[in-house]
Every structure is written in structure tokens, then in C-alpha cells.
Amino acid sequence: MRQRSLASILQGKDLQLGYLKNGKRREVLSHLDFELFTGEMTCLLGPNGVGKSTLVKAIMAQLQPWQGSLNLDGQAISSYSQESLARKMAVVLTEPVFPGNMTVGELVALGRTPYTGWSGRLSLEDQKEVEKAIALTNIVYLKSERLSEISDGQRQKAMIARAIAQNGDLIILDEPTAHLDLVNRFEIMDLLREIALEENKGVLVVTHDLEIAIETADRFWLLTCGNPLLSGSPEDLILSGEINQLLPSKKIQFSPKRGRLEIQDFPEEILISGNEELVYWVRKGLKKAGIQAVPKEIRVQADPFRIIADENTFQSVEELISSLKLS
Ligand SMILES: Nc1ncnc2c1ncn2[C@@H]1O[C@H](COP(=O)(O)OP(=O)(O)OP(=O)(O)O)[C@@H](O)[C@H]1O
Numbered sequence: 001m002r003q004r005s006l007a008s009i010l011q012g013k014d015l016q017l018g019y020l021k022n023g024k025r026r027e028v029l030s031h032l033d034f035e036l037f038t039g040e041m042t043c044l045l046g047p048n049g050v051g052k053s054t055l056v057k058a059i060m061a062q063l064q065p066w067q068g069s070l071n072l073d074g075q076a077i078s079s080y081s082q083e084s085l086a087r088k089m090a091v092v093l094t095e096p097v098f099p100g101n102m103t104v105g106e107l108v109a110l111g112r113t114p115y116t117g118w119s120g121r122l123s124l125e126d127q128k129e130v131e132k133a134i135a136l137t138n139i140v141y142l143k144s145e146r147l148s149e150i151s152d153g154q155r156q157k158a159m160i161a162r163a164i165a166q167n168g169d170l171i172i173l174d175e176p177t178a179h180l181d182l183v184n185r186f187e188i189m190d191l192l193r194e195i196a197l198e199e200n201k202g203v204l205v206v207t208h209d210l211e212i213a214i215e216t217a218d219r220f221w222l223l224t225c226g227n228p229l230l231s232g233s234p235e236d237l238i239l240s241g242e243i244n245q246l247l248p249s250k251k252i253q254f255s256p257k258r259g260r261l262e263i264q265d266f267p268e269e270i271l272i273s274g275n276e277e278l279v280y281w282v283r284k285g286l287k288k289a290g291i292q293a294v295p296k297e298i299r300v301q302a303d304p305f306r307i308i309a310d311e312n313t314f315q316s317v318e319e320l321i322s323s324l325k326l327s
Pocket residue numbers: 019020021026028046047048049050051052053054055
């Protein structure tokens with residue numbers, strides 16, 4: 001079993017961030033405290049507009065904090081030169097910004113720019129780092145493919161390989177799974193966690209994928225309007241109920257039992273008996289169909305699947321709903 005070796009790589013203390021608009025200050029985040037560790041994947045979650053990308057901009061040294069301190073590896077981020085910052089930290093943003101005729105191999109090699117200087121010529125060591133990044137992300141077969149001729153998921157892996165080739169201690173990704181299908185979203189997040197663990201890097205992922213993040217992240221940072229940043233393992237935040245800070249509507253809540261979001265107004269008054277799993281899905285079907293009451297008890301049987309209601313037997317949830325709607 002692999003052991004995580006955690007070391008604090010990024011620290012924010014009493015941070016205040018915002019923008020100047022028409023000469024006026026517009027504060028976005030204040031009194032922000034956090035610590036990011038190598039050897040684990042941290043997911044930053046929060047509603048639209050709360051300031052996640054603003055925080056990423058500050059970490060990338062593109063936005064100067066109005067107050068507080070922001071340190072990378074014990075040194076103020078603002079004191080790094082662009083080149084030395086690029087050797088410490090790699091960033092993957094959502095939108096593809098590289099020309100479509102560039103090959104995957106060329107893109108990953110760009111990760112070595114902080115080391116190659118203006119010539120861009122790769123040393124043997126640079127080449128080794130590029131190969132290693134390509135192998136780690138399982139895209140060896142894509143090396144000669146053009147960016148315009150591969151899928152979104154493959155391109156995202158190539159972008160991650162470029163960040164790995166940069167070989168800093170910290171990788172930051174702003175919504176790396178946007179536009180990807182479910183399987184690719186899982187795969188990318190799983191890959192990022194592997195990299196954090198195997199390569200002992202700090203990985204910070206901004207994401208809206210709560211359920212995938214629960215499956216893959218070691219730590220959550222929850223950012224909600226007007227509250228301090230909440231940091232903890234997903235499991236602890238679920239058990240304490242603090243995860244619901246992300247869900248301002250009482251109607252949609254996180255179900256600790258099911259490990260996912262659920263609409264809370266299930267018609268519990270409908271009596272359904274049988275295997276818990278089967279009952280759950282029958283109840284869900286009735287809820288979605290807007291059926292609030294049925295005359296008598298409903299029984300659900302497994303092997304073969306049957307729903308018995310009012311002496312009638314149904315072979316599917318759909319059949320039951322059609323019959324209830326007609327009665
Ligand atoms: N360049 C800018 N100038 C002024 N205000 C900005 C600027 N960029 C962002 N903002 C404002 O800062 C606030 C936070 O924006 P930010 O993009 O950080 O949110 P976010 O949490 O990343 O949102 P999302 O989940 O939608 O990506 C928003 O109200 C936004 O309008």
C-alpha cells in the first residue's frame with residue numbers, strides 16, 4: 001500500500017482578493033486561510049461566481065492580493081520571477097490555447113520551456129522528462145497526433161502531460177473535466193490523483209463535479225459566499241453535514257447514505273416494501289412521475305423483478321406508473 005507523504009507547499013493567510021473597476025475596489029474574497037499539501041489531490045468546489053478562478057489567478061501571480069500573504073514553498077509568490085515560478089508550478093486552464101496543427105509530443109515538450117531558455121532545444125534530460133510525462137498519462141500512442149485530430153479527453157490528457165513535464169511541485173487545473181463525458185471525467189480525476197500520489201505533487205483542481213470529486217479527492221476546499229474556506233477530507237465534510245454548504249436549496253441535499261445529491265421531497269407516505277435498493281428506485285420513479293399517493297401498499301420482489309400493487313403485478317416501474325396514472 002502506497003503511503004502519502006504530505007508537505008505543505010502553498011499557504012494563504014488572511015487573503016483579500018478583488019478587482020478594480022472604474023477606479024473602485026470590488027472585493028471578491030476576504031479573510032481566506034488555506035494550506036495545500038504535496039502527495040494529495042485537493043478539489044476546490046463552490047458555486048458559480050464565488051471566486052474560485054480569482055483565487056487561481058492570485059496563486060498564478062496574475063492578481064496581487066490586497067491584503068494577507070500567499071506563499072509557495074515558503075516564499076511569497078510575488079517575489080518569484082516568471083521563470084522560477086514556472087519551475088515550481090504548472091497550470092492547466094479550461095480552454096485549449098495551442099494551435100491545432102501542433103502534435104501531442106510538441107505540446108508536451110513545451111512544458112520544458114522554463115528549462116530550455118529561448119532556443120527551445122531539449123537536452124537529454126528534457127527529453128526524458130517529456131517521455132516520462134507522456135508515459136504517465138498513458139498517451140504514448142498519441143505522440144505524433146495533431147491536437148485538432150484527437151478527442152477532447154485525449155487533448156486534456158496531453159495538457160496534463162505538458163504540466164507534468166514542467167516538473168514543478170504544484171499543478172493547478174481550472175475545470176479540467178469541463179466538456180468531457182462521464183468516463184473521461186472519472187479517468188482524468190483518477191489520473192490526477194495518481195500523479196499527486198506517485199509523483200508526490202500538490203494537485204489543486206477547481207471542479208463542479210461533486211460526485212466524481214468525492215470518489216477521487218483526498219481533500220476538499222469548500223468556498224461559499226461570505227464563509228471562511230472550509231478544508232477537510234470529503235468523508236469528514238459529508239459526515240459532519242458541512243458538504244451541504246454547497247447546496248443552498250433545502251430541496252436538493254447530499255445523501256450520505258447514497259453518496260450523491262438527491263431531491264428531498266420524496267413521498268415517504270407511500271408505503272413500499274421489499275429489498276431496500278429496489279424500493280429506492282421504485283419510489284424515485286413514482287416521485288418523478290408526480291405520483292403522490294397510491295391506494296394500498298406496494299410490494300417489490302426480486303428474481304424475477306415484480307411490483308405488486310392492488311393485487312396487480314407489474315414487470316417494470318414504467319408499467320406501474322402507467323397503470324397508476326390511468327386509475
Ligand atoms: N477581471 C475581472 N474584473 C472584475 N470582476 C471580475 C473579473 N473577473 C471576475 N470578476 C468577478 O469576480 C467574481 C468571481 O469570479 P470568478 O471567475 O473567480 O468565480 P468562479 O467561482 O471561478 O466562478 P465559475 O464557477 O462560474 O467559474 C465574479 O463576481 C466576477 O464577476
